[in-house]
Every structure is written in C-alpha cells, then in structure tokens.
Amino acid sequence: MAGFIINGGKTLTGRVIIDGAKNSALKLMAASILTGGRTRISNVPIIEDVLTMAEMLQGLGVKVRADQKEKILEIDSSNINNPEASYELVRKMRASILVAGPLLARFGQVKVAIPGGCNIGSRQIDLHLKGFESMGAIYSIEHGYINCHISRSKGGGRLKGAVIDLDFPSRGATENIMMAAVLADGRTIINNAAMEPEIDDLVKFLISMGADISGQGTASLTIEGVDCLSGTDYSVMPDSIEAGTYIAAAGMCGSDVIIENARHENLEIFFLKLKEIGVDIDVVDENTVKVSSPEKRGRATNVSTLPYPGFPTDLQPIITVLLSTAKGVSIVTENVFENRFMYIDELNRMGANIKIDGHHTVIDGVEKLSGAPVRAFDLRAGAAVVLAGLIAEGVTEVSDIFHIQRGYSDIAGKLKGLGADIRVVK
Numbered sequence: 001m002a003g004f005i006i007n008g009g010k011t012l013t014g015r016v017i018i019d020g021a022k023n024s025a026l027k028l029m030a031a032s033i034l035t036g037g038r039t040r041i042s043n044v045p046i047i048e049d050v051l052t053m054a055e056m057l058q059g060l061g062v063k064v065r066a067d068q069k070e071k072i073l074e075i076d077s078s079n080i081n082n083p084e085a086s087y088e089l090v091r092k093m094r095a096s097i098l099v100a101g102p103l104l105a106r107f108g109q110v111k112v113a114i115p116g117g118c119n120i121g122s123r124q125i126d127l128h129l130k131g132f133e134s135m136g137a138i139y140s141i142e143h144g145y146i147n148c149h150i151s152r153s154k155g156g157g158r159l160k161g162a163v164i165d166l167d168f169p170s171r172g173a174t175e176n177i178m179m180a181a182v183l184a185d186g187r188t189i190i191n192n193a194a195m196e197p198e199i200d201d202l203v204k205f206l207i208s209m210g211a212d213i214s215g216q217g218t219a220s221l222t223i224e225g226v227d228c229l230s231g232t233d234y235s236v237m238p239d240s241i242e243a244g245t246y247i248a249a250a251g252m253c254g255s256d257v258i259i260e261n262a263r264h265e266n267l268e269i270f271f272l273k274l275k276e277i278g279v280d281i282d283v284v285d286e287n288t289v290k291v292s293s294p295e296k297r298g299r300a301t302n303v304s305t306l307p308y309p310g311f312p313t314d315l316q317p318i319i320t321v322l323l324s325t326a327k328g329v330s331i332v333t334e335n336v337f338e339n340r341f342m343y344i345d346e347l348n349r350m351g352a353n354i355k356i357d358g359h360h361t362v363i364d365g366v367e368k369l370s371g372a373p374v375r376a377f378d379l380r381a382g383a384a385v386v387l388a389g390l391i392a393e394g395v396t397e398v399s400d401i402f403h404i405q406r407g408y409s410d411i412a413g414k415l416k417g418l419g420a421d422i423r424v425v426k
C-alpha cells in the first residue's frame with residue numbers, strides 16, 4: 001500500500017491552486033440523475049471519491065465521460081435502468097446515499113444500502129428517511145438495504161410537497177430532501193436546513209436545471225416542485241476545506257504562500273482562529289490569500305466545531321496540528337461527530353501532548369513535534385498527520401494514504417510545489 005515519506009522542517013513558499021469542492025461535486029453528480037438529459041460539470045476535482053460516484057452512477061445505467069485533464073464530467077442520465085445503490089459503493093463512500101433522493105423523485109423507488117459506521121463515528125440517515133416519508137414515501141429495511149417507494153395511497157407517481165423540520169441541520173439530509181423535492185407535487189419547505197456554501201452550490205445547480213428554489217443561504221429553503229428538469233452546464237465552487245488545509249500548512253511553516261481559489265468568505269471563522277494563533281493572513285482579493293506563519297510558536301486558543309457558519313468539523317484535525325505546538329493550553333470541542341479524535345494518538349506519537357476528555361481535547365502546546373511512522377485514519381485526520389510531518393523534526397512516514405487520496409487531489413505534488421520534502425512510496 002502507498003504511503004508518504006515527509007522530511008520535516010522545510011519552509012513553504014510559492015503558489016498553490018485549490019481544486020473544485022469534493023462536497024459539492026459529489027452532490028451535483030447525484031443531482032444529474034434528476035434530468036433525463038445531459039449535464040456537463042467542470043472544475044471537478046480528480047479524486048477517488050469522484051471516481052467512486054462516477055462508478056455509482058454507471059452502475060445505475062448513467063453514462064459518465066470524464067476528461068480528467070480538463071477536470072470535466074459529461075453525464076447522460078437518459079437510460080437509468082437500476083435504481084439501486086450497492087453496499088460495496090455506499091460502504092466505500094457514504095455520499096453514495098445522495099443518489100436516493102434523486103432516484104426516488106424520478107422513478108418513484110430506490111434501493112439503497114445502509115451505510116453503517118465510519119471512522120468518525122456513527123452516522124445516521126434517519127433524517128433523510130423521515131424527510132422522504134413526510135413527502136409520501138414508505139420504506140422498509142431488509143438485509144442491510146432500505147427499500148423506499150412512493151405510497152400508492154398517497155397518489156402513487158410523485159412525491160408530495162411537505163413542511164420538513166430537521167432536528168439537526170444535517171447537510172446530507174438537506175441535500176437529499178431538496179433533490180427529492182424539486183420534482184415533487186407542490187411546495188416543500190425545509191426548516192433548520194444546513195447552510196454550508198456547498199448547499200448553495202447545489203441550489204444554484206438545481207436552479208440552472210429549471211428547479212424553483214428560494215431561501216438560498218438561509219436555514220429555510222422553499223422548493224416549488226416542477227414537472228421536469230433539463231440538463232445544464234455548471235462549474236463547481238472551490239473547495240474550502242482543501243483551501244483551509246493549505247492555509248494551515250502555510251500558517252505552520254510558510255512564508256508568503258499564495259493560495260488561489262480560496263474563497264475567504266467561506267472561511268471567516270477559520271481565519272479568525274488562525275489570526276488568534278498569530279498566523280499572518282493577507283486577503284489579496286475575493287479568491288486569493290497570502291499566508292505566512294508566525295516567527296515564533298503561535299498562541300493557544302479554543303475552538304468549537306458547529307454547522308456553518310460555525311467552525312467546520314472538517315478543519316478540526318487540521319487546526320489541532322497548529323495548536324499542538326502553540327504556546328499555552330487550547331481546548332478543542334467537537335460538536336458535530338461523536339468520534340473525531342482517532343488521530344490524536346498519532347499526534348501524541350509525534351510528541352504532541354493532547355488529552356481527550358469526552359468530546360473535548362486539551363492540547364498543551366509542545367516546543368516541537370518529531371517525525372514518526374503514523375497512520376491516516378480518515379480523510380481529514382490523514383491530512384492532519386501530513387501537516388504534522390511538515391513541521392516535525394526528522395522523517396514522518398504516513399501509511400493508509402488512500403483515505404487522503406479520497407478527497408485531496410495530488411496533495412504530495414502540491415506540497416512539493418511549495419517546497420516541502422514529501423514523496424509517495426509504494
């Protein structure tokens with residue numbers, strides 16, 4: 001299995017370009033099912049998760065043509081013949097369940113594997129199912145699969161608009177329900193909806209297909225169902241979490257690193273925390289920032305993850321690396337996922353002093369980290385140990401990097417371009 005070998009202590013400088021957002025591209029691909037026509041999606045990140053979603057769509061009978069060099073996908077969903085998301089693919093990538101809403105809306109039925117737990121804890125899909133149920137679908141669970149179809153007693157062919165109050169602003173549930181609602185009969189209102197910028201991107205994509213959605217950017221989305229949607233041509237927004245990862249790398253060991261396609265309006269609270277730590281961030285224009293690390297060790301601060309516009313849980317492992325060598329004691333609180341601290345022991349193996357107490361970590365900043373063999377436990381935890389390797393003294397070997405490759409396109413190449421000493425080994 002492949003790994004990264006990182007020789008720490010190099011100063012990063014130069015320019016890095018951020019790719020399209022994974023967490024938008026996957027949803028736009030799923031939403032392409034809603035039309036019987038063709039969609040063209042550009043600025044798609046070429047990462048494992050996108051390839052898995054392409055495989056998922058192909059399994060349904062969708063034709064997907066990928067131009068990896070140009071980062072473009074052409075999707076023709078006119079001949080879907082198998083409305084089923086297999087366990088093999090849902091297990092590999094939970095976002096596969098995002099095909100459920102579109103398939104249900106277009107074909108009145110779907111069979112989708114129950115995802116099960118993952119490395120950041122139990123991840124329910126009850127809110128997705130409750131939403132479908134409110135719109136007139138009925139479901140049963142058998143042999144690890146959810147069979148869902150539109151109830152004949154509620155009119156048969158089409159889902160019915162409904163008012164859906166989410167218990168928690170789940171991104172996946174907001175997206176799945178919204179995609180189901182765009183072809184429903186009547187008006188659907190989703191209250192306590194997730195507000196992440198990627199949700200906005202999906203709203204814009206659906207509107208460009210002919211959907212009628214208002215309330216964009218707020219916690220209440222109103223969707224007036226339409227009879228059909230057409231194909232579209234759309235460019236994916238830049239990835240804020242990828243941007244945050246390189247900004248953090250530059251904030252630890254960078255000098256005037258220019259990060260392009262970093263939409264700072266999506267990263268406000270992250271920037272606020274980095275500034276508290278002492279990272280020097282200069283907003284060059286709406287898509288570009290210049291970042292340098294503090295001359296000495298940064299300052300401790302406290303961080304609490306929350307749904308947008310709160311501090312993003314996906315950047316929690318990333319900022320923890322910065323805090324691991326900051327002066328003083330920091331507390332990081334994880335409020336979105338139940339078990340997102342698996343990587344802490346890896347940082348401690350590199351010399352960090354971090355204690356876990358329930359859903360908090362107490363980080364007593366150390367002078368320096370030292371290179372060690374470490375594992376990537378999941379996508380963002382994996383990126384965190386790579387960042388730790390960049391500042392550690394000596395050599396860090398990161399194994400299980402397939403987790404990282406699920407969501408970062410050529411992370412080794414991009415870091416190397418900034419002057420890091422990192423290589424991929426088999």
Ligand code: UD1
Binds near residue numbers: 026124314337338
């Ligand atoms: C998405 C992102 C992921 C990010 C997360 C939170 C994608 C592909 N992934 O995941 O990178 O970390 O948002 O910002 O976009 N929950 C329930 N019931 C449900 C749905 C969710 O209890 O039906 C809980 C989950 O267990 C979790 C929390 O809600 O604790 C957040 O989940 P959600 O916002 O749905 O995250 P995802 O869409 O899965």
